[in-house]
Amino acid sequence: MIPHWSAIVKSLETYLKPKGLDLIVPLQVGWYNDTVPETYKIPLADNRLIVLIGNNKNLWQPFVDAMDLESISDHPLNDYSMRVVTEAVEHLETDVEIKTDKVYWVHETEPGKMVAAGRMVLASGMARLSDELHLSVHPTFGPWFAQRAVLTFNSINGPDAPLYNAPPLEVNPKILQAVKAELDHALTLSKRPTPSNWTLWLRPRITFAPTHPYMYSEAQVMFHYSKSIEDRHKIIRASKLNQPLDYILDSPPEAAVACRSLIQKVLEEAAANKPDAILLSGGLDTSIIAEASASPIDNIKAIPPIMPVTAGITVRADPQAQDAVYAKSICDKLKIKHLCIDIPIEKLLERVPDVSRHLVSFDPMELRNSIVIYESLLRAKKEGYKCVVTGDGADELFAGYSFYQSMDEEKLAAYRQQIAKIMRFTSSVLAASMGIRVISPFLDKRVIDFALSLQKKDLIGERSPVPNGQTHGKLVLRRAFPEATSQWRAKEPIEQGSGTTKLRMGYFDNYPDTNTPFSTLQADCYATHRVVIRDREHLYFFHHFLEAFNNDLNNVPLQRFEKEDSCPACGFALPSKDQDFCVTCGFWPARTTTANKASADKAMAQLTSLLDSFKL
Numbered sequence: 110m111i112p113h114w115s116a117i118v119k120s121l122e123t124y125l126k127p128k129g130l131d132l133i134v135p136l137q138v139g140w141y142n143d144t145v146p147e148t149y150k151i152p153l154a155d156n157r158l159i160v161l162i163g164n165n166k167n168l169w170q171p172f173v174d175a176m177d178l179e180s181i182s183d184h185p186l187n188d189y190s191m192r193v194v195t196e197a198v199e200h201l202e203t204d205v206e207i208k209t210d211k212v213y214w215v216h217e218t219e220p221g222k223m224v225a226a227g228r229m230v231l232a233s234g235m236a237r238l239s240d241e242l243h244l245s246v247h248p249t250f251g252p253w254f255a256q257r258a259v260l261t262f263n264s265i266n267g268p269d270a271p272l273y274n275a276p277p278l279e280v281n282p283k284i285l286q287a288v289k290a291e292l293d294h295a296l297t298l299s300k301r302p303t304p305s306n307w308t309l310w311l312r313p314r315i316t317f318a319p320t321h322p323y324m325y326s327e328a329q330v331m332f333h334y335s336k337s338i339e340d341r342h343k344i345i346r347a348s349k350l351n352q353p354l355d356y357i358l359d360s361p362p363e364a365a366v367a368c369r370s371l372i373q374k375v376l377e378e379a380a381a382n383k384p385d386a387i388l389l390s391g392g393l394d395t396s397i398i399a400e401a402s403a404s405p406i407d408n409i410k411a412i413p414p415i416m417p418v419t420a421g422i423t424v425r426a427d428p429q430a431q432d433a434v435y436a437k438s439i440c441d442k443l444k445i446k447h448l449c450i451d452i453p454i455e456k457l458l459e460r461v462p463d464v465s466r467h468l469v470s471f472d473p474m475e476l477r478n479s480i481v482i483y484e485s486l487l488r489a490k491k492e493g494y495k496c497v498v499t500g501d502g503a504d505e506l507f508a509g510y511s512f513y514q515s516m517d518e519e520k521l522a523a524y525r526q527q528i529a530k531i532m533r534f535t536s537s538v539l540a541a542s543m544g545i546r547v548i549s550p551f552l553d554k555r556v557i558d559f560a561l562s563l564q565k566k567d568l569i570g571e572r573s574p575v576p577n578g579q580t581h582g583k584l585v586l587r588r589a590f591p592e593a594t595s596q597w598r599a600k601e602p603i604e605q606g607s608g609t610t611k612l613r614m615g616y617f618d619n620y621p622d623t624n625t626p627f628s629t630l631q632a633d634c635y636a637t638h639r640v641v642i643r644d645r646e647h648l649y650f651f652h653h654f655l656e657a658f659n660n661d662l663n664n665v666p667l668q669r670f671e672k673e674d675s676c677p678a679c680g681f682a683l684p685s686k687d688q689d690f691c692v693t694c695g696f697w698p699a700r701t702t703t704a705n706k707a708s709a710d711k712a713m714a715q716l717t718s719l720l721d722s723f724k725l
């Protein structure tokens with residue numbers, strides 16, 4: 110009995126999907142032949158079945174798994190596809206008892222052997238052509254799919270009508286314009302391929318659909334856009350052995366090489382102090398400290414790490430918070446203990462009076478983050494640890510915060526110079542309160558000087574080796590340490606990664622009660638304490654600050670109402686002439702400088718009108 114086309118498709122799917130070829134598309138010969146020049150026509154009756162076989166990103170893993178590193182051929186993906194499709198054809202013969210007439214390989218370009226695969230995709234209805242990108246675009250996979258083979262069946266009819274009808278592409282005209290410009294640029298330069306321009310051909314595909322969920326993995330992208338057999342072999346090898354791909358197609362930037370050797374040196378010196386544990390948020394900075402190895406940048410060995418800690422400590426105050434997830438995978442990789450403190454936010458808040466007293470602060474931003482650090486340090490203490498490592502300083506010095514990204518070269522340099530003078534980190538104060546020593550490698554003078562010598566291009570830019578349309582800060586650190594698990598993790602402040610962010614998302618809406626309007630609470634607080642509070646969360650922290658100092662602000666070990674140098678919102682002394690942020694109440698800008706004049710004038714005008722309203 111002659112099988113129905115659908116039985117053939119089903120059998121092919123069963124065989125090919127697990128091998129990564131999961132686009133199996135049936136169509137009638139005529140639909141395709143009508144769209145191609147004579148040389149590409151398939152010599153069968155119009156109603157006969159052809160099956161187009163292709164792949165998306167799911168191909169990569171089965172393909173790599175199938176590779177024998179001792180004998181990779183010159184065209185491994187073509188060879189893999191040919192082997193797997195040939196096996197599927199044999200399987201078809203036993204499964205549904207039908208022979209294929211001919212198999213066309215999409216990589217063949219000789220007349221007679223070649224099919225116009227792009228046109229066949231369109232004839233099947235499964236995707237639409239983008240004139241700007243010169244690729245067909247699938248409703249689910251976007252431009253991230255490819256064709257491998259076409260099977261023809263002389264005795265089987267194809268489907269009566271196309272199985273698919275991809276909707277017309279709807280893409281923002283600005284994106285299309287950018288795609289076209291990038292592709293034109295690639296076409297003008299493509300006659301002169303150099304190792305450094307391999308991303309030129311890739312850019313239009315990324316710009317067309319930035320961060321597409323079906324974008325190929327880094328290794329797969331690099332494989333398809335690389336220029337030599339040798340490079341492709343290196344990519345397969347690194348992919349199979351889970352090694353960094355960073356410097357296979359590109360050489361390491363000078364700044365990354367210098368950064369790596371300096372930080373390796375600083376870590377080696379720090380390691381001599383034998384720290385017991387790391388406060389591990391699992392962000393880029395702590396991931397580098399925990400995982401950096403002594404190997405050179407072009408031959409990264411992930412293990413052993415330079416820093417010999419025995420444990421990583423992480424706080425999770427919300428089941429959704431991500432720090433613990435990254436931290437666990439770092440500890441698993443290093444085979445060290447992961448001390449994950451799962452603690453409800455209510456319990457964590459019990460630390461507020463202590464933290465507030467040690468830091469002499471009721472700044473919500475500071476406290477949301479510092480209660481997390483304090484809890485980690487308490488755990489370190491309980492474990493008997495004497496010395497811990499932190500990632501403090503990397504965000505400030507290497508431009509980790511997103512607001513750095515819009516600054517021009519000059520402003521960025523000036524801002525970092527300034528922040529290097531005023532930055533302070535609560536971990537050392539809190540640790541000192543319990544007799545624990547803190548090592549912060551990014552705060553080493555040599556690292557600070559190095560960071561301040563860098564330019565914007567070293568600090569802010571695209572992901573590498575495969576750009577994905579997103580911009581990252583701390584670029585030089587990311588490029589210097591490919592072995593870091595969190596190499597490309599997006600920046601998350603401690604409060605977000607640990608889960609204390611919810612404190613500023615309405616957690617205190619009913620504090621201290623629901624009856625008193627906030628304006629009354631604010632006016633009362635000012636009348637009693639001469640302190641301007643900004644919201645109910647701020648009031649909560651202020652109350653605990655008061656409690657920490659026995660309900661009398663005179664007990665606070667800071668000058669108050671010193672004319673020149675006090676915060677206009679709380680009256681406490683600003684810590685230094687360079688500081689325009691009140692570390693006690695969190696008011697900013699608490700002092701007018703040339704750099705912050707516009708914001709400071711506005712903030713002062715608002716504050717004056719608020720104070721006037723209290724007098725009414």
Ligand code: B12
Nearest residue numbers: 215224225226227228242243244245252254255256333334
């Ligand atoms: C020749 C060819 C190219 C040439 C095109 C040069 C030219 N203008 O002649 C070059 C080398 C530039 C090329 C590049 C790429 N190609 Co190409 N290419 C082919 C190939 C082998 C034949 C196309 C053909 O001549 N068809 C016959 C004619 C009659 O049909 P056509 O529809 O008129 O074909 C035209 C278009 O396909 C067009 N075209 C195809 N690719 C490109 C790329 C650019 C930049 C331009 C301007 C035009 C263009 O040129 C053809 C001739 O005018 C097909 C495989 C195949 N067997 O069909 C893959 C194919 C079209 N290419 C493909 C891919 C993926 C690429 C690259 C991404 C590969 C890479 N890693 O760099 C780049 C595309 C860059 C981009 N657009 O972003 C895929 C498309 C998948 C999809 N989703 O649409 C195919 C189907 C291969 C496959 N295995 O799946 N390609």
